[in-house]
Amino acid sequence: MWNYIFAGRLLCDNCALLIDGVTPMMKNDSPVDPRVRFGVFDLNLETGELRKSGQRIALRPQAARILAMLANRPGQLITREEIKERIWGSNTFVDFENGLNFSIRQIRAALNDDADTPLYLETLPRRGYRFIAPVDRGRQPEPEPSKMEQTAQLPPEPVKHLGVLKRISWSGIGIATGILIAIVAALAVTDPGGWRSRFVGASPIRTIAVLPLQNLSGDVSQDYFADGMTEALTTDLAQMEDLQVISRTSTMQYKGTKKSLPDIARELKADAIIEGSVQRTGDKVRVTAQLVRASTDKHVWAQTYDRDLKDILAMQDEIASSIAQQIETRLGGPRIARTGTVAVISPEAYEIYLKGNYYLDQFQLQKSIEYYNESIKLDPNYAPTYAHMADAYFYLGFFGWLPPREAWGKMKDAAMLAVQKDDRLADGHGALALGKLHYDWDFKGAEAEFRRGLELNPSSAEIHHQYAHYLMAMGRIGESEAETQRGVELDPVGDSLSSCLCWHSFAARDYERSLRLANKFLASQPDNFWEQTVLGWTLEQKKMPEEAIAKFKKAVDATGGAPFFLAALGHGYAVAGQKDDAEQVLKALSKKSKEGYVSPFDVALIYTALGEKDTAFHLLDKAVDERSTFLVYSKWEPRLDPLRADPRFKTLLDRVGLN
Numbered sequence: 030m031w032n033y034i035f036a037g038r039l040l041c042d043n044c045a046l047l048i049d050g051v052t053p054m055m056k057n058d059s060p061v062d063p064r065v066r067f068g069v070f071d072l073n074l075e076t077g078e079l080r081k082s083g084q085r086i087a088l089r090p091q092a093a094r095i096l097a098m099l100a101n102r103p104g105q106l107i108t109r110e111e112i113k114e115r116i117w118g119s120n121t122f123v124d125f126e127n128g129l130n131f132s133i134r135q136i137r138a139a140l141n142d143d144a145d146t147p148l149y150l151e152t153l154p155r156r157g158y159r160f161i162a163p164v165d166r167g168r169q170p171e172p173e174p175s176k177m178e179q180t181a182q183l184p185p186e187p188v189k190h191l192g193v194l195k196r197i198s199w200s201g202i203g204i205a206t207g208i209l210i211a212i213v214a215a216l217a218v219t220d221p222g223g224w225r226s227r228f229v230g231a232s233p234i235r236t237i238a239v240l241p242l243q244n245l246s247g248d249v250s251q252d253y254f255a256d257g258m259t260e261a262l263t264t265d266l267a268q269m270e271d272l273q274v275i276s277r278t279s280t281m282q283y284k285g286t287k288k289s290l291p292d293i294a295r296e297l298k299a300d301a302i303i304e305g306s307v308q309r310t311g312d313k314v315r316v317t318a319q320l321v322r323a324s325t326d327k328h329v330w331a332q333t334y335d336r337d338l339k340d341i342l343a344m345q346d347e348i349a350s351s352i353a354q355q356i357e358t359r360l361g362g363p364r365i366a367r368t369g370t371v372a373v374i375s376p377e378a379y380e381i382y383l384k385g386n387y388y389l390d391q392f393q394l395q396k397s398i399e400y401y402n403e404s405i406k407l408d409p410n411y412a413p414t415y416a417h418m419a420d421a422y423f424y425l426g427f428f429g430w431l432p433p434r435e436a437w438g439k440m441k442d443a444a445m446l447a448v449q450k451d452d453r454l455a456d457g458h459g460a461l462a463l464g465k466l467h468y469d470w471d472f473k474g475a476e477a478e479f480r481r482g483l484e485l486n487p488s489s490a491e492i493h494h495q496y497a498h499y500l501m502a503m504g505r506i507g508e509s510e511a512e513t514q515r516g517v518e519l520d521p522v523g524d525s526l527s528s529c530l531c532w533h534s535f536a537a538r539d540y541e542r543s544l545r546l547a548n549k550f551l552a553s554q555p556d557n558f559w560e561q562t563v564l565g566w567t568l569e570q571k572k573m574p575e576e577a578i579a580k581f582k583k584a585v586d587a588t589g590g591a592p593f594f595l596a597a598l599g600h601g602y603a604v605a606g607q608k609d610d611a612e613q614v615l616k617a618l619s620k621k622s623k624e625g626y627v628s629p630f631d632v633a634l635i636y637t638a639l640g641e642k643d644t645a646f647h648l649l650d651k652a653v654d655e656r657s658t659f660l661v662y663s664k665w666e667p668r669l670d671p672l673r674a675d676p677r678f679k680t681l682l683d684r685v686g687l688n
Contacts, residue, residue, distance in 0.1 A: 065100050067149065067162040070140065072100055079139060086139045089317055089333050091116055092132040096139075099150065099160040108157040128245065131306060131317075133158065138319055138328030234322075237352075238275035238299040239263045241284040242316070243306040255307040256281070256390070257383035258316065258345065262303065265349035267488040268455075272353070275299055276490035278523030281390075294323030297521055301329075303352060312338045312376065318348050320355050330355040338376040378408035386417060394421045394430075412451035419443035419460035426467065426658055429593045432626040433656045437468035455486035459495060466499050467658050470686045475499055490520035494529065501536045502661040502687075509533060524554060532563045535570075536665055543567040558587040562597050570667055574605035592621050596631035600668065603638030611635055630657035634668050646677050653684050660685050 063075040071080045077093030079086045088096065094116050099107055112129060133150070136142075142149045151159045239262050244255040260277050267274040275297050283293055290302050305318035313335065320330040332351060336344040374382070385400030401418040404411070419440045426436030441464035447457030462478030465471040479496040482489065493516035500509035513526070513533050520526045527550055534543035547564035551557065565580035581598035588594050599614030615635060618627050633648035652660055663669055664687045672678045682688045 066165040067100065067103075067160075072097060074101055087331075087333050088139055089132065089135060089315075091128065092135045092139075095129075095132050096136050099158060100164060103160045103162070103164045106153060106157050106159050110157075112157070131243070134328055135317065135319060135331045138331040143325075143327055234300040235271075236273040236275065236297075236299045237266060237301045237303065238280050238294070238297045239266065239277070239303040240280055240293070242304075242318075245306045245308040246310070251309055253383050253387035254309055254380070257386055258307050258341075260386065261342075261345045262318075262349060264486075265345055266303075266352065267486050272488070273519065274488040276488075276520035276523055278490070278526075279520045282522050282524075290321055290326050291323060298518070299323055309338075314338055314341060314344070316344065316348065318352065320352055338379075341376070341379060342374065374411040375408045378404045378411065378414075381407065382411065382414050382417075385414070389417060389421055392424070394425055397421045410450055412447045412454045412457060415443045415447035415450065416454060416456040416460055419447065419457075419464075423460065423463055428591065429626060429628045429631065429658065430591065433468060433628075433658060437464055437656070437658075440464050441468065453485055455482045455489055455492060458482035458485065459489065459492040462492075462499070463495055466502065467661055468656050470656070470661065472499075472503065472686060488519055490516045490523070490526060493519065494526045497533060501533065502664065504664045504687075506537045506665070510537060524550075524557075528554075528557055528560050531560065531567065535563055535567055535667075536662070538570075538665075538667065540567050540570050544571065556583075556587055558584040558594060561587070562594055565597060565601060566668070569601060569604050574601060577601045578605060578607075590617075590621075592618055592625070592627040593631060595621075596628070596635060599635040600638050603635055608639065611639060628652065628657045628659070629655065630659050637669065637671050640671070642672060642675060645672060646675070646681075649681055653681065661687070663687060 064071055064073050066072075069081055071083075072078070074097045077088065077090065077097050079088055079093065079096065095112060098112065098115060109129065117128065133152075137144060137147075137150060140149050144152060147161060149160060149162045151161045153159060239259055242255045242259045242262075244252050246254075259280070263274060263277045263280070266272060279297060286293070290304070294300070294302055300323055302321045302323055303318060304321065305316060308315045314337070315333065315335050317331070317333045319328055321328050330352070332348075334344050334348060381400050381404040385397045385404060388394075388397035388400060398418055398421050401414050401421070404414050405418075408414075422431075422436050422440035422443065425431040426433060426440060430436070440460065444457055444460035444464055447454055448461060451457065458478045459482040462475045462482065465475035465478060469475075476496075476499060479492060479499055482492045483496065486492065493512055497509045497512040497516065500506070500512055510533065513530065516526045517530070531543040531547035531550065534540075534546060543563070544567050547560055547567065550560050551564070554560070561580045561584040565577040565584070568574070568577035568580065578598065578601040581594065581601045584594040585591075585598050595614060596618060599611050599618070602608075602611035602614060615632070618632055621627050629648040630652040633645045633652060636642075636645040636648065649660075659666070663682060663685060669678070679688065
């Protein structure tokens with residue numbers, strides 16, 4: 030005699046019925062085979078193949094072997110040490126703890142299990158794990174249900190947590206199914222955009238963060254490859270409409286962290302987290318990615334991808350598309366549209382490009398440029414290489430390490446090539462905007478490029494950040510502050526924007542806020558030369574010249590006496606009335622100008638503070654001829670205040686195009 034167990038649960042605000050399925054329960058003396066069954070799952074202990082209702086579920090080999098080990102001994106404690114010995118071996122040199130934890134999380138994601146209220150896999154803290162679900166052994170599988178009978182099934186155990194466990198007749202099932210269809214149909218008609226979120230039982234996903242992918246290659250020198258994959262996945266997801274993606278500069282702060290996912294998500298203000306790993310062996314790459322709902326730390330989806338290195342970009346796009354589909358269909362997120370096509374690059378060029386990115390992150394700008402040029406020689410058609418090289422030239426120009434014509438000229442060339450190769454590359458448009466702002470003084474064109482970049486990638490904290498600089502230059506301080514805040518939302522813990530916030534407040538002449546933000550940042554990064562410099566400028570305006578000089582000295586020491594920072598020190602001496610010291614700095618800058626570039630704008634500021642206006646204006650005229658970088662900020666720059674009443678200052682602004 031057949032008996033049937035009906036499982037239902039309430040998922041909407043108060044009462045939405047979901048039919049989970051009908052599971053036949055009967056005794057059977059079929060021959061033993063290598064498979065075990067628990068709930069709707071079927072696991073082959075020999076091959077590690079896992080199926081749910083007949084559909085195969087992908088598991089990494091280590092995770093599959095661990096699941097087989099646990100399911101083969103239900104109800105027994107399997108210690109972490111035993112798992113290590115059986116799966117990794119006693120002489121392993123890989124990070125066992127991270128590997129095991131990652132595998133357990135993938136198993137739970139595959140089984141749709143919850144660590145807090147487990148149905149299958151119970152954790153015994155600091156000891157090991159126990160498989161707690163009833164296991165059927167040695168039976169041939171039941172016949173597949175018909176298409177009409179197939180519905181999403183759950184094991185009998187979940188209903189005890191939901192308070193619903195009843196024997197019912199087929200007629201009851203038919204009635205319930207009809208109710209479900211009616212409810213779904215009504216919701217689809219009356220609320221087409223929001224019914225998914227009701228059925229997943231939580232608020233929809235709007236913001237996502239990609240944590241640094243773990244390098245499981247056993248070679249720390251391959252970290253650049255895992256970091257590159259993290260950046261690529263972040264960028265791919267950011268191209269999807271209506272999805273906000275946290276900046277990589279924020280998520281990289283959690284590389285190797287021991288913090289829990291809910292804590293990380295709270296700090297990043299993310300609704301969902303992507304975590305995973307990269308393992309590279311020669312020209313073979315394996316990437317495992319998992320999607321986790323942040324509020325519950327529950328794994329929603331996991332997948333492993335094995336590809337040749339030559340297919341790496343297609344794999345990145347495939348992963349991003351899979352995640353997007355899960356966000357929409359399972360987490361009530363926005364309907365996400367993909368834009369653009371998958372780029373192509375040779376494996377050798379791509380690897381060199383990733384090394385260039387690594388050195389750019391380390392602020393080794395010239396070295397990163399060398400790698401980008403080498404990558405371009407091997408494959409001249411990959412647009413991101415040009416865009417990242419433009420970033421390196423931006424910093425060389427911004428801080429005066431190269432003459433404006435060289436730095437900004439090469440930056441513009443690289444940015445234009447990036448846009449020519451791929452007009453939908455947001456970073457290319459952002460770089461082109463910076464060149465138009467700082468060197469061409471094409472302010473209308475710069476704003477158009479910034480807006481185009483943000484249209485292509487609304488989640489780019491860096492483009493929001495640089496657009497805020499443009500608005501500062503134009504004197505649109507209120508808009509600049511709003512754009513800055515938008516950048517902070519996308520990059521809440523990264524150091525790129527955080528280190529610049531005090532300068533934005535300095536531009537708004539909110540010196541108390543600038544002081545507070547700078548001190549907060551320096552508490553965690555005391556050697557940041559840019560922050561020390563802006564703090565020094567702020568202290569000058571607060572009539573605290575001695576304190577300002579101390580900050581400038583730290584910046585000079587940190588940069589080996591770079592002219593930009595040495596000039597700031599000279600200005601500090603002049604403001605403090607230490608004329609002899611200021612003149613010594615002027616002599617040092619004159620000597621440095623024979624060896625490299627020294628901006629006449631920076632030197633003019635020292636003469637301004639010394640009260641030598643004629644010399645200051647002479648140098649500013651020279652700065653206009655050279656198109657010195659910081660001229661575009663003259664409209665609000667407080668250090669130029671002693672010159673504003675002079676008619677020559679209006680002429681200066683006219684020449685730059687700021688009037």
